[in-house]
Amino acid sequence: MKRVVAIDGHNLALQRGTGVATYGKNLANNIQEIGWDSWTLYGGPISRRQLPLLREISFFDYLGGTAPKKGWVSDAYAQTKELFRAPLGYTAVDIPKTGSVEARRFSGRLPEESRIFNVENLFNVSRRYFRKYNKFLKVRFSEKPDIMHWTYPLPIKVVGVPNIYTVHDLVPLRLPYTTLDNKRYYHRLIKGCIENGDHICTVSEKSKEDILRLFDASESDVTNTYQSVETDLLTGAKSQREAEQEVSGIYGLAPQSYFLFFGAIEPKKNVARLVEAFLSARLDAKLVIVGSLAWKSDEEMKLLNSMLKQRLDLSQRIQVFDYAPRPFLLSLIRSAKAVVFPSLYEGFGLPVLEAMQLGVPTLCSTEGSLPEVAGNASLNVDPYDVAAIARGLQILDRDSAVRQQLTLAGTERAKLFDAGNYKTRLLNMYEKVA
Structure with a gap:
């Protein structure tokens, strides 16, 4: 049976591609080429209680940029509900790919042959939870992957499997005047990835040097894989x-x-x-x-x-x-x-x-x-x-x-x-x- 690496779809879901989105799609394709299976975990506004067909429809609607409109009352209620639910963690739900939805327009953004999972509003919930409690949000899969590889620093951890976090660079800390990031939050987040994760992946020796210099990380726990892109x-x-x-x-x-x-x-x-x-x-x-x-x-x-x-x-x-x-x-x-x-x-x-x-x-x-x-x-x-x-x-x-x-x-x-x-x-x- 093939081993499985799950990655996040945080940047893959963006309407316009980023360098990290290119990294994520290429990562998934290379995972498959080394003989492992890849899964992708998204955070769309899709309720797990929906019927499978509606989950599939809602997922591609979300990829297409449609966002449900909420009034401030319903939004406040949802966030209050999150505060009680978040400490218990969330379970990823499968998004079927039956072909019922015409999805060819997304072929450039979706990793090939990758199973799709979703946790409702995962990335927004995790950030709010981390800001308030300084804890990583826990996610479970009903079938566990062998590794969870986060393509971007996110305050989320999959329970029961090794978690790898890719830290592409430390620009918000090295050149703080060039980004809008909250620098205290970002420092806390990278520190959290090192403490909660099992390994840190980065993409150059320069970035690895920065991580080891600015944080209490062991050299054996940081790997530079560089990057590759198939043009x-x-x-x-x-x-x-x-x-x-x-x-x-x-x-x-x-x-x-x-x-x-x-x-x-x-x-x-x-x-x-x-x-x-x-x-x-x-x-x-x-x-x-x-x-x-x-x-x-x-x-x-x-x-x-x-x-x-x-x-x-x-x-x-x-x-x-x-x-x-x-x-x-x-x-x-x-x-x-x-x-x-x-x-x-x-x-x-x-x-x-x-x-x-x-x-x-x-x-x-x-x-x-x-x-x-x-x-x-x-x-x-x-x-x-x-x-x-x-x-x-x-x-x-x-x-x-x-x-x-x-x-x-x-x-x-x-x-x-x-x-x-x-x-x-x-x-x-x-x-x-x-």
Whole structure:
């Protein structure tokens, strides 16, 4: 009988994908490829008392973004009820997949061949419970998995099985001014994951170093598995020419005519300095920014928005798209002159790995885990030095030999993080914990 790893669907349920959502889906797929089964535990507003068919319908309604509306009275009643029920714990209920609901639109978000479970409002309840009592919410499965692997720090623990918590980075503590997180709550939560969990998983040696330095954790209880991402699954059926035609038709961009940044627009991503560097570098290429506006995005985009009012021509040189579905995003990456990612700090830096895997040269920063991931296969610059970023952009814009060299080096470097190596690291951790 196959062993089972359950993961959470906290980020998989989000309407727009995040790096952690990509991590979760890829994790589930790799669990299956090492010969184990994967389950996914969600926290949708779905009552366990519903009939199985209605649970299935409600689940996909929830994934589609529909949320039941509650008045403040019913919401207050529900939260009061939680305070009495939460100490007893919750039992996960199975969400059947009978095919009664047309669910193909969610294929990019749901882990393949994974059983689905749900606890009503799990993630919201657990946070309220932890804030009030400083305790992790207990969850039970009627059939126990062998391991529960939380893809994100959450104040929840599955009873009777080893619990692994992935801590991607400690940015709220290392760069507190770049996030909106309640820092005392976050510190308490990470401390709780270490104390309540059986193992901590992280995604770079830099993040592991931060965890060991800031918390009372044993080195033997923290494993760096790095990350891996399968881009060929979506690009294999599409030729380079087709990808370029897609980018031209949808975004009006010619191949290799632009630098691409993608990721949330927030302080740690350093978009403001990137825009300043681009404007001062006098480049032939355009700058394309793909990312949703997050906290303090107005400050990050202040210079660009101000300049756009004065120079209408800039709207042709710097183009901003708040979202691109993953297939289109991969086409944008493949058609770019280079991917630029001068982030102030990353726990891993998936955009750099994805670009290297796709044979696209990169510019990234010398901070956080990025030098660890990119090695010498990227043009690495000081993210706090606008002039250094500008010089890097000029080199990539004008020197085709450098771009070719980085393309070859990046493709080779990406092999260190391929699926085979990732599966080996993952299996070693699971064998150790189980």
